[in-house]
Amino acid sequence: MSEERRLKVLRAIVQDYVETSEPVGSKALLERHQLGVSAATVRNDMAALEEDGLIAAPHTSAGRVPTDAGYRLFVDRLSAVKPMSQAERAAIARFLEGAVDLDDVVDRTVRLLAQLTRQVAVVQYPSLTRSTVRHIELVPLGPNRLMVVLIVNTGRVEQRVIETSGDLSTAEGEATLTTLRAKVNQRASGERLVDAARSLATLTEEFAPDQGDLVRAVVGSLEDALVEEREERVVLSGTANLARSGTDFPLTIGPVLEALEQHVVLLKLLGTARETTEPIAVRIGHENPHAGLQATSVVSTEYGTGSDLVAGLGVLGPTRMDYPTTMASVRAVATYVSRILAQ
Amino acid sequence: MSEERRLKVLRAIVQDYVETSEPVGSKALLERHQLGVSAATVRNDMAALEEDGLIAAPHTSAGRVPTDAGYRLFVDRLSAVKPMSQAERAAIARFLEGAVDLDDVVDRTVRLLAQLTRQVAVVQYPSLTRSTVRHIELVPLGPNRLMVVLIVNTGRVEQRVIETSGDLSTAEGEATLTTLRAKVNQRASGERLVDAARSLATLTEEFAPDQGDLVRAVVGSLEDALVEEREERVVLSGTANLARSGTDFPLTIGPVLEALEQHVVLLKLLGTARETTEPIAVRIGHENPHAGLQATSVVSTEYGTGSDLVAGLGVLGPTRMDYPTTMASVRAVATYVSRILAQ
DNA sequence: ACTTGGCACTCGTAGACAGTGAGTGCCAGC
DNA sequence: GCTGGCACTCACTGTCTACGAGTGCCAAGT
Numbered sequence: 001m002s003e004e005r006r007l008k009v010l011r012a013i014v015q016d017y018v019e020t021s022e023p024v025g026s027k028a029l030l031e032r033h034q035l036g037v038s039a040a041t042v043r044n045d046m047a048a049l050e051e052d053g054l055i056a057a058p059h060t061s062a063g064r065v066p067t068d069a070g071y072r073l074f075v076d077r078l079s080a081v082k083p084m085s086q087a088e089r090a091a092i093a094r095f096l097e098g099a100v101d102l103d104d105v106v107d108r109t110v111r112l113l114a115q116l117t118r119q120v121a122v123v124q125y126p127s128l129t130r131s132t133v134r135h136i137e138l139v140p141l142g143p144n145r146l147m148v149v150l151i152v153n154t155g156r157v158e159q160r161v162i163e164t165s166g167d168l169s170t171a172e173g174e175a176t177l178t179t180l181r182a183k184v185n186q187r188a189s190g191e192r193l194v195d196a197a198r199s200l201a202t203l204t205e206e207f208a209p210d211q212g213d214l215v216r217a218v219v220g221s222l223e224d225a226l227v228e229e230r231e232e233r234v235v236l237s238g239t240a241n242l243a244r245s246g247t248d249f250p251l252t253i254g255p256v257l258e259a260l261e262q263h264v265v266l267l268k269l270l271g272t273a274r275e276t277t278e279p280i281a282v283r284i285g286h287e288n289p290h291a292g293l294q295a296t297s298v299v300s301t302e303y304g305t306g307s308d309l310v311a312g313l314g315v316l317g318p319t320r321m322d323y324p325t326t327m328a329s330v331r332a333v334a335t336y337v338s339r340i341l342a343q
Numbered sequence: 344m345s346e347e348r349r350l351k352v353l354r355a356i357v358q359d360y361v362e363t364s365e366p367v368g369s370k371a372l373l374e375r376h377q378l379g380v381s382a383a384t385v386r387n388d389m390a391a392l393e394e395d396g397l398i399a400a401p402h403t404s405a406g407r408v409p410t411d412a413g414y415r416l417f418v419d420r421l422s423a424v425k426p427m428s429q430a431e432r433a434a435i436a437r438f439l440e441g442a443v444d445l446d447d448v449v450d451r452t453v454r455l456l457a458q459l460t461r462q463v464a465v466v467q468y469p470s471l472t473r474s475t476v477r478h479i480e481l482v483p484l485g486p487n488r489l490m491v492v493l494i495v496n497t498g499r500v501e502q503r504v505i506e507t508s509g510d511l512s513t514a515e516g517e518a519t520l521t522t523l524r525a526k527v528n529q530r531a532s533g534e535r536l537v538d539a540a541r542s543l544a545t546l547t548e549e550f551a552p553d554q555g556d557l558v559r560a561v562v563g564s565l566e567d568a569l570v571e572e573r574e575e576r577v578v579l580s581g582t583a584n585l586a587r588s589g590t591d592f593p594l595t596i597g598p599v600l601e602a603l604e605q606h607v608v609l610l611k612l613l614g615t616a617r618e619t620t621e622p623i624a625v626r627i628g629h630e631n632p633h634a635g636l637q638a639t640s641v642v643s644t645e646y647g648t649g650s651d652l653v654a655g656l657g658v659l660g661p662t663r664m665d666y667p668t669t670m671a672s673v674r675a676v677a678t679y680v681s682r683i684l685a686q
Numbered sequence: 687a688c689t690t691g692g693c694a695c696t697c698g699t700a701g702a703c704a705g706t707g708a709g710t711g712c713c714a715g716c
Numbered sequence: 717g718c719t720g721g722c723a724c725t726c727a728c729t730g731t732c733t734a735c736g737a738g739t740g741c742c743a744a745g746t
Contacts (some may be wrong), residue, residue, distance in 0.1 A: 024711050038719050056397060061709045061726045101504050139477050139494060149494060157492065157500050161444050239582065240604060253585030290405060326463030368738050381690055404697050404738045
């Protein structure tokens with residue numbers, strides 16, 4: 001019994017099932033693929049595949065459907081990422097190039113990805129980890145309220161509002177603020193975020209004790225913003241595609257939507273993309289940690305400019321998904337958005 | 344035939360249908376409400392109501408279901424906003440008070456609203472229309488790229504990146520930038536956004552012709568940001584509730600999700616809230632302009648601090664919705680978030 | 687002029703039942 | 717190890733029936 005032909009059969013099953021979304025039987029397989037063997041032989045192979053847990057029958061005497069393990073094997077060994085046409089690549093590039101700022105880049109990326117794959121697209125905001133501080137601004141909002149604005153070289157802006165104990169509206173208060181603004185920028189500008197945080201920590205010493213509270217408050221809030229990496233934000237698009245995906249699983253669409261609302265879950269999904277050695281990570285069905293996503297697959301990858309700016313991006317859809325083309329789209333979009341970000 | 348009793352019947356039908364999500368017949372109505380009349384009488388009344396287009400029968404010999412017009416009458420004349428308990432109000436206030444910045448306020452608001460109403464919540468970011476400019480920062484990102492940051496007194500930050508023709512990295516370029524930064528702030532700081540835009544328009548005259556390009560570019564981008572009110576952003580939460588809402592309309596959930604992704608549509612929905620005189624606007628079924636939302640209702644209102652800071656907020660759900668309690672939740676959340684924003 | 691009880695009628699729903707066909711498993715032969 | 721053949725299993729479909737919820741209408745009562 002040729003191992004090779006068995007895999008061919010598995011591949012044919014996956015392809016047919018993805019296309020028709022119906023369990024595929026031995027006869028249908030013969031019609032649609034030139035396997036050069038008879039139906040009975042295919043049946044034997046299918047029995048073996050079922051034995052191995054790669055396919056399963058929903059019920060007696062229906063066709064077979066790939067299991068998660070079957071998809072996994074298909075993705076790992078039976079498929080190649082489908083190359084995209086030159087025209088498609090050009091269209092992607094053109095669409096992304098119209099972006100005016102970082103928000104717009106991310107926005108366009110996520111929309112594009114959703115449209116290309118006709119699935120739910122998830123894009124993480126570029127992380128600040130390796131970025132540097134461009135500028136820090138302190139804006140008084142009232143006698144006891146101060147807004148701290150952190151501008152990063154990638155174009156991201158972080159803002160915090162803090163309550164101060166001393167009165168800022170007095171002449172003395174304003175003077176302190178001016179000094180503080182200058183010193184903070186002197187220490188932090190141009191530094192990497194982690195370094196800036198470290199450097200700011202010792203700033204309190206340079207001020208009189210009675211200004212200590214204000215300085216501590218400002219520095220504390222900056223450290224927060226710098227270290228906590230709070231801007232681990234994600235954007236998503238194409239949720240409507242979930243409803244469209246065949247009569248496949250409109251029943252379990254609820255849990256999926258719930259999972260999508262918990263951005264922490266999405267971040268974890270995209271984060272694990274970095275743990276693999278593969279350029280494109282695929283997580284299939286039960287391989288997903290989250291309970292609501294066990295009927296879905298996630299195709300994700302990294303994007304960004306070198307080691308400077310790294311984030312994740314990907315799509316989520318039913319396990320019955322066209323992996324080769326989806327992977328191609330994800331890869332292409334990641335490539336081009338990285339290029340745009342590099343300017 | 345007492346007009347009054349007929350309305351009582353309509354109210355009973357709406358209430359029962361909202362609760363059971365099944366067409367309600369004359370008999371069931373008698374069991375659950377003390378109407379003091381017989382089934383036959385109720386039937387006559389129901390026939391009259393159907394004649395008036397207030398209720399309809401899904402098919403012969405099933406119960407009746409309210410029409411959009413029926414809900415409308417119910418909301419306008421047959422129901423009162425259900426007051427919330429002191430404990431609930433306290434819980435809302437406590438939850439919102441934990442917010443650390445504007446983003447967080449909006450985020451918490453939308454989550455809270457979704458959870459309270461068990462529906463899809465939509466919150467618009469506070470609009471800048473009446474706000475004033477706090478500060479403008481010009482940050483060079485490279486020899487030919489400049490980031491313009493606009494900080495508004497409400498705490499919002501807008502950013503744009505522009506390409507410049509002249510080289511900014513020369514000494515001369517930096518000097519121009521410094522001057523420009525000073526002049527721009529001098530003219531715009533403290534002004535209302537529209538006024539600032541007007542005031543900036545004449546700025547070009549103060550610079551040498553060869554700097555005109557740069558100045559024009561910066562001013563143009565600021566005017567964009569100031570006038571275009573691009574930060575008409577909306578956030579939403581609770582989309583998973585759509586799936587849960589009975590076996591009501593999981594069929595048409597697709598179009599709804601699509602509509603929700605088009606933020607322009609949502610903005611328009613919230614915007615029209617301001618056109619009514621009612622404190623809380625209710626748009627029912629076909630009253631919605633968007634085709635995908637004709638099976639849904641929107642309950643929305645304004646929030647913000649006086650005339651200074653006004654935006655919309657609301658929830659969206661199936662037309663079969665508990666209007667009195669939903670309206671109560673929307674009103675309460677709007678009240679408290681306004682209070683928080685007023686500080 | 688309403689209200690009421692009664693009654694015939696309509697249909698949607700649920701259950702039973704048989705027929706059909708896709709698909710399988712197995713076996714004997716090549 | 718492949719192939720054709722054959723019996724078997726079930727899901728699916730369509731039809732038929734019985735049931736019951738609910739209506740519309742009418743004649744009688746207040």
